[in-house]
Amino acid sequence: MDEDTVKHKSHRDRNAGRKAEKKKAKKQQDSTSGKPRNSKAFTFNSAIKAERKFRRKQDLETKKQHIPLVDRTPLEPPPILVAVVGPPKVGKSLVIQCLIKSFVKQPLTNILGPVTVVAGKKRRITFMECNNDVNCMIDIAKVADLVLLLVDASFGFEMEIFEFLNICQVHGMPRIMGVLTHLDLIKNAKQMRKTKKTLKHRFWTEVYAGAKLFYLSGLLHDEYLRIEIKNLARFISVMKFRPLTWRTTHPYMLADRIEDLTPPELIRKNQKVDRTISLYGYIRGIPLNKETSIHIPGCGDMKIKDVNFLPDPCPLPEQIKKRALVEKERLIYAPFSGVGGIVYDKDAVYVELGGSHSYKEEDAGLAGALIDTQETLDQKLQHSELQLFSDAAPIKSEDVNESMAPYSGELVMDNGRIRRKEVSEKPYGKAVKRKSNEEDNVREKKKKKSTINATIENDNLDESELKSDKNNVSHKNTEVYHSLSKESDKLIKNKISEALNFLELIKEDSKQNNDDESFDELSDEDSRAGLEMNDRASDFEENASEEDDEEGEEKDDIEMNENKEEVADELKWKRNLAEKAREAFINRQQNNINLMKMVYGVFDQRRNMTEEKQYDGREEEDEKPDEDIGGIFRVVQEQQRQKIQERELQNQEESVFYPMEILRDWLKEENKALIINRFVTGKWKESEDAEELLKLDDEALYGDFEDLETGEKHKAEDATPKELSAEEAEEKKELLEKKRKLKEQFDAEYDNTEKKTYYDELKAEVEKQAGINKSEFEGLDDDVRVQLEGYRPGMYIRLELEAVPYELITHLDPTYPIIVGGLLHGEENIGYVQARIKKHRWYSKILKSRDPLIFSLGWRRFQSLPIYTKLEDNLRHRMLKYTPEHVACISHFWGPITPQSTGILAVQDVATRQPGFRIAATGSIVELDKSTHVVKKLKLTGVPLKIYRKTAFIKDMFNSALEVAKFEGARIKTVSGIRGQIKRAVAKPEGCFRATFEDKIMLSDIVFCRTWYKVDVPRFYNPVTSLLLPSAEKNQWRGMKTTGQLKRERNIHGVANTDSMYTPIERDVKVFKPLSIPRKLQKELPYRDKPKHQSVPHLRKPKFKQSRVAVVREPDEENVARLMKMIRTTYAKKQKQLKDTMTKRITAYQARVAEEEAKKMKKQKLLKKEIFRDLSKLEKKKNR
Amino acid sequence: MLAPFCKNCINLKLRGVTDNTIDPSIDRIQTAGIPILKKFLAGDNDVVLTICKRGAAPLGGGEIHFKCPISRNLKTIQMQDSGMVKRIRGTACSIRVSPAIANRIVESAKSVLLKFLPDVYIYIDHRRGSTSGKSPGFGVTLTADTTREVFFSGQAFSPLMTTGSLPCIPEDLGKEAATKLLDEIHRNGCIDSPFQSMTAAFMALGKKDVCKITMGPLTPVTIQFLRDLRVFFGIVFKIEPIKEEDKILPQVCLTCLGIGYTNISKRTL
Known part of the structure; x- marks a missing residue:
């Protein structure tokens, strides 16, 4: 066809002309400018759409945000806790074994309890296997940082997995990684792929979309494939964690070692005696305070007897320059499994070599340290410095020997004003006397000293006490010792015994004591203590000869001087009390070097005696001047202490303000100068001063520039003196630097204004706080830090507990976590x-x-009896018999006080392993209270006694008039819905009352009054003590049984209420009398209403015949019908005949039978007649 | 001090002595104490303290309304810099005495303070009739407000008049209050001295975070209070003097890790 093949002329672009130019211009524009071609296309077409778009964007953004939480993990965090969870026989232990092997490069076959390994340069990991007990799962979920959920892929998910996930959700979701095992049991590749996919998606719906799921494809030499394990390990060691609320507000510890400290003798006497135990582990969460009470899930609440921190048994590598860990640094610590190098105890160190080289280094380290200290002890003591005051020059032990006299001067100087004055007034005479006295006893004292050395060595108690003790010894006055207050006596005894124990560990101790010294340094009171230390040091020196003696004397001398000082002090003290106080205050104001010391005394609870108290104490002593002066330093006796406390209380009340000093005259010039800069009108700080800043700007603006017009070169004034000194240049540089920083800051703040949302601000604030938390106590010594913030997470501590049930030790099973x-x-x-x-x-x-x-x-698991309620709109708690099906309800129970919005979880039974889901309910705490207001509905019913129009007297609702009085004005209601009110009690039938209703009620009505009855919550709290059960029954804890359980067990059936049973309803049919209208009335009635006797034709009932229809039959039908009729007729006839014959026959037969009967009777009668006659004859004969 | 930890919001009507010589006056609590409490409470809190009636020392008869919301836990705050004093406000009250007395107090107080700062304004609160309590008295409370929202306060009140005692001159009172205020400013710190112990309590009851506040030299009450806190909560404050270029200032820096107290009686809906 021609038309199809016709060819059109193709279009040719114009090469010249207007259009071509236009096009060219447009093209050029497009290529040069980055603007979109059609600018209209990108504007707002619809404001609503734009708004929606914006809103959506914001929604998505906000969805991503979490409430920023303050990160409280310290710089050196505790090992992360990886829990391996799964149903039995999925290969939990093998996973742990393989992971440990991959981390430590050494197999650990028998794993019991937690295992800690060093996984990287900055990470340690504790592995813990969770067995299949609900108790265990709950406990582990509370502490685990990361959970490896093991799933048998050949079987699919089991209930345990879901239960565990639920537990986690309630108690704070840790990180969760799924691990699929037994994949090699699925042979078919396609089947495998399918399984993996379904399992993955199920896992994602349960955890979160995209949660990591690992596949362990199979076993090789009874281990998982190395690559897969390595991958898993890598993931574990880079995992990041989000702080969980419960764990960032509570300290906790997973015990990895337990020791029984009870004396064996006690146990021998009574097997079931309460034990004293020590638990070891890393502190996690937040710092642990010594005063806090603790809870061990599965055991109970306890008080801490003692805490101390130990050197880390599994420390992170010291220097982190290298890329990977050296073999030596890959440590493993698992005391329950019998691995872990060194085991520390308070009075012993066990070194377990275990035949591995990996921890050789460490134990060598400690032993080496011990040896080291032993060797250099003397030298060390020689070199040991003692800083009495933070700003004073440190004193060395040689200094003490050499420069005793100048030291006393120094002490005086440092002590501030008070002391200085007293030195000048010091009555020296007494001291001299005393000195001579002392000199006599020096020799004896020396002897004694060697014996009492141990005591002095470990003196953690009042130095003053000990001092008196020492003095007493020197006087060979043992009775004085008894005269010491009871408390201190005991203390000293304890200390001595302890000290003896400690003698073996003197080296370590000395170290500790050094630490103690550092505390003591803070105090001027304890300068003496410090001296004593040095004294001891000198004792250690074997060349303690004459010189030593002299030194001792000197020391005593100094002490005495001090004593005198203080005596003088007291004497004076009374005189100018107010002045003194003021002075003290000024002193405090000016010189608060030892502030901590001033406030808290020495860092020891027992030494809580403060300066002021001592002051008072001394005064008290002073009142009995002839007493032993050494006793000045004795602890104030009980009553005295009380007195002091009272006085202090008074003082406190009086001095909300500063003690009244003479007010400075602020109008004087020199005083004015002190504070003038505290006002905005004064001089500002350099960084804040506007003028200064302006100047800086000026400098920048009007630095060097060239005037182009005149060609003149201007230089800044600063630059004119060309020989700028180096200092000035430096200064300028600094200024420039400062300015740059300021500008940067300004820029940053100014430019990002629109980006800074509330969320950002909050986040920044939280980050700042976290920074402060980390850095605040950074540089401090561990001992001081422990005082200030408690035992921080990451520390390895030893926790001593008292009165622990013996079952915890005897039934110890390390596979159950001790938290x-x-x-x-x-x-x-x-x-x-x-x-x-x-x-x-x-x-x-x-x-x-x-x-x-x-x-x-x-932390707790406990059994309780909850009562479920519904919180109604008027905040009334209405009791429910059962929990609603799919709605939350409030449950009230008697249990431990726990902060609001903490998660709660309920299980019906921990013992049985039912096939179904075991977690019965979940929720969160709403309120804690001392009482409850749970009510249930109570309907009081009554019946009307008498009814007047709208008033009725009701009886049977109350029993007495008093009860009625209580309910006056209450609303009542009848069954038919007529509302009313209780008015007043009526005298005669007791409990009867008058009520009014909105309408007249019936006598048959039942009146009821709706009231609320308070329900008591049963006070039942039973902690689940699963840890105390024998190992075989650990998961068999049984508490209270439900009524249902009990009934089932004992086969008790409840008796049904007969009233509540359903019986067939029998109703009599009511027969009404026919309506009869009297004649008279009938007449008067309109015709319509008159009863009609004759039926009206159209209303007439149709007759039977009328409804009939004529049936015309077919001929054969006719025949059949006729035949049938005939048969029927003959049959009927026949039947009739038969019946007739039968009746005839029967009558005949009956007649015959009757006849025979009559005959028989006749015969019998005759017979009887004869017999009776004979009998009577016989009778007569007999009678005769 | 306990108000934020109650079960329900506190709405109190307190009756008694509002002003005397030995305790912080009600004005001082209102102007210097309440801001501290507000700093520790999170959110938009309406801590309200209104003085309905004033009552001087012996017989009292004053009435104040105090309203304080409850909170789950206190904020952790850091206050290091007290800033510069930008304005001074005050209230001179005359209860059952001549209104001229208040004017005289203001006059004298201003005469001192104006030498330091031009922004001084002292309100005059003359009370008579039903709002004036049961006994006469007069006094002044001055509050200095700094650029960092820190408040210092100084107060003076007429002592009890007993037979034979010297009459109290309003001018002296004004001067005394001003001097005390200047003293307080000199002592520096971020907390007015009578409220140091309250602040310490709030610090201790805070979250388990580091709280750091610079205070003036500690009052004896505070020192005792810190000891009590240790006995009660086992909490130890780090107390260190402020150092500025090898010079030790009288101010101290109190640092502590709160005990993580939460208001367990509050209901969460």
Whole structure:
């Protein structure tokens, strides 16, 4: 066809002309400018659409945000806790073994309890296997940082997995990684792929989309493939964690070692005696305070007896220059499994070599340290410095020997004003006397000293006490010793015994004591203590001869001087009390070097005696001047202390303000100068001063420039003196630097204004706080830090506990985690707890009020009897018998006080392993209280006694007039819905009252009054003590049983209420009398209403015939019908005949029978007649 | 001090002595104490303290309304810099005495303070009739406000008049209050001295974070209070003097890690 093949002329672009030019221009523009071609296309077409777009963007953005939490992990964090969880026989232990092997390069076959390894330069990991007990799962979920969920791929997910995930959700979601094992059991590749996919998606819906799922494809030489394990290990060691609320507010510890410290003798006497134990582990969460009480899940609440930190048994490598860890640094610590180098105890060190070279280095380190200290002890002591005051020059032990006299001067100087004055007034005579006295005793003292050395060595108690003690010894006055206050006596005894124990570890001790010294240094009071230390040091020197003696004397001398000083002090003290106080205050104001010391005394609870107290004490002593002066330093006696406290209280009340000093005259010039800069009108700080800043700007602006017009070169004035000194140049550079920084800051702030949202600000604030938390106590010594912030996370500590049930030790099973959870203030109490709870969707039953339920809340697991309520709109708690199906309800129970919005979890039973889902309910704490207000509905019913129009007298509702009085004005209602009110009690039938209604009520009405009845929450709290059970029954903890359980066990059936049973309803049919209208009335009635006797034709009932239809039959039908009729007729006839014959026959027969009967009777009669006649004859004969 | 930790919001009507010579006056609590409390409370809090009636020392009869919201936990705050004093406000009250007395107090107080700062304004609160309590008295409370929202306060009140005692001159009171205020400013710190112990309590009850506040030299009460805090909560403050180029200033820096107290009686809906 021609038309198809026709060719049109193709279009040719114009090469010249207007159009071509236009096009060219347009093209050029497009290529040069980056602007979109059609600018209209990118503007707002619709404001609504734009708004929606913006809103969506914001929504997405906000969705990503989390509430910023303050990160409280310290610089050196505790090992992360990796829990391996899964149903039995999925290969949990093997995974741990393989991971440990990959981290430490050495196999660990028998794993019991937690295993800590060094995984990297900055990371340590503790592995813990979780067995298949609900208790264990709950405990582990509370402490684990990362959970490896092991799933048997050949089987699929098991209930344990879901249960564990749920537990995690409630108690704070740790990081979760899934691990699929037993993949080699699936032979078919396609099947495998399918399984992997389904499992992955199921896992994602449960955790979060994109959660990591690992596949361990199979076993090789009874181990998982090395590459896969390595991958897993790598993931574990780079995992990051989000702080969880519960764990950032509570300290906790997973014990990795436990020791029984009970004396064996006690145990021998009584096997079941309460034990004293020590637990070891890394502190996690937040710093642990010594005063906090703790809870061990599965055991109970306890008080800490003692805490101390130990050197880390599994430390991170010191220098982190290298890329990877050296073999030596790959440490492993698992005391329960029998690995872990050194085991420390308070009074012993066990070194377990274990035949591996990996921890050789460490134990050598400690032993080496010990040896080291032993060797250099003398020298060390010689070199040891003692800083009495933070700003004073450190004193060396040689200094003490040599420069004793100048030292006293120094002391005086440093002590501030008070002392200085006293030195000038010091009555020296007494001291001299005393000195001579002392000199006599020097020799004896020396002897004694050697014996009492140990005591002095470990003196952690009042130095003053010891001093007196020492003095007493020198006087050979043992009775004085007894005269010391009871408390101190005991203390000293303890200390001595302890000291003896410690003698073996003198080296370490000396180290500690050095630390103690550092505390003591803070105090001027303890300068003496310090001296004593030096004294001891000199004792250690074997060349203690004459010189030493002299030194001792000198020291005594100094002490005495001080004593005198203070005596003088006291004497004076009385005189100018106010002045003194003022002076002290000024002194404090000016010289608060030893502030900590001033406030807290020495860092020891027992030495809490403060300066002021001592002051008072001395005064008190002073009142009995002839007493032993050495006693000045004795602890103030009990009563005295009380007195002092009272006085102090008074003081406190009086001195909310500063003690009144003479007010400075601020109008004087020199005083004015002191504070003039504190006002905005004064001089500002350099960085803030506007003028200064302006100047800086000026400099920048008007630096060097060239005037182009005149060609003149201007230089800044600063530059004119060309010979700028180096200093000035430096200064200028600094200024420039400063300015640059300021500008940067300004720029940053100014430019990012629109980006700074509330969220950003919050985040920045939190980050700042975290920074401060990390850095604040950075440089301090560990001992001081422990005082200030407690035992911070990451520290390896030893926790001593008293009165622990013996079962914890005897039934110890390391595979069950021993967790020590710290409790905050108030959390050790028990009270009424309200929790919003929802029955778990997967739990098959609903929960009944007052049925025992095992809760897991905070650290604890306990059984309690909850009552479920519904919080109504008027905030009334209405009791529910059962939990609603799919709605949250409030549950009230008697349990531990735990902060609000803590997660709570409930299980019905921990012992049995039911096939279904075991977690019964989840929720969170709402309120804690001392009482509860749970009510249930109560309907009081009554019946009317008498009814007047709208008033009725009601009886049977109350029993007495008093009860009625209580309910006056209450609303009542009848069954038919007529509302009313209780008015007043009526005298005669007791409990009867008058009520009014909105309408007249019937006598048959039942009146009821709706009231609320208070329901008590049962005070039942039973901690689950699963750890105390024998190993075989550890998962068999049984608490209170539910009523249902008990009934089932004992086969008890409840008796049904007969009233509640359903019986068939029998109703008589009511027969009404026919309506009869009297004649008279009938007449008067209109025709319409008159009864009609004759039926009206159209209303007439149709007759039977009328409804009939004529049937015309077919001929054969006719025949059949006729035949049938005939047959029927003959049959009927026949039947009739038969019946007739039968009746005839029967009558005949009956007649015959009757005849025969009559005959028989006749015969019998005759017979009887004869017999009776004979009998009577015989009778007559007999009678005769 | 306990108000934020109650179960319900506190709404108190307190009756008694509002001003005397030995305790911080109600004005001082209002102007210097309440801001501190506000700093520790999170969110928009309405801590309200209104003085309905004033009552001087012996018989009292004053009435104040105090309203304080409750909070789950306290904020952790850091206050290092007290800033510069930018204005001075004050209240001179005369209760059941001649209104001229208040004017005289203001006059004398201003005469001192104006030498340091031009922005001084002292309100005159003359009370009589039902709002004036039961006994006469007069006094002044001055508050210095700094650029960093720190408040210093100085106060003076007429002592109890007993037979034979010297009459109290309003001018002297004004001067005394001004001098005390200047003293307080000189002592520096971020907390007015009578409220040091309150601040310490709030610091201790805070979250488990580091709280750091610079204070003037510690009052004896505070020192005792810190000891009590240690006994009660086992909390130890790090107390260190402020150093500035090898010079030790009288101010101290209190640092502590809160005990992580939460208001467990509050209901979460």
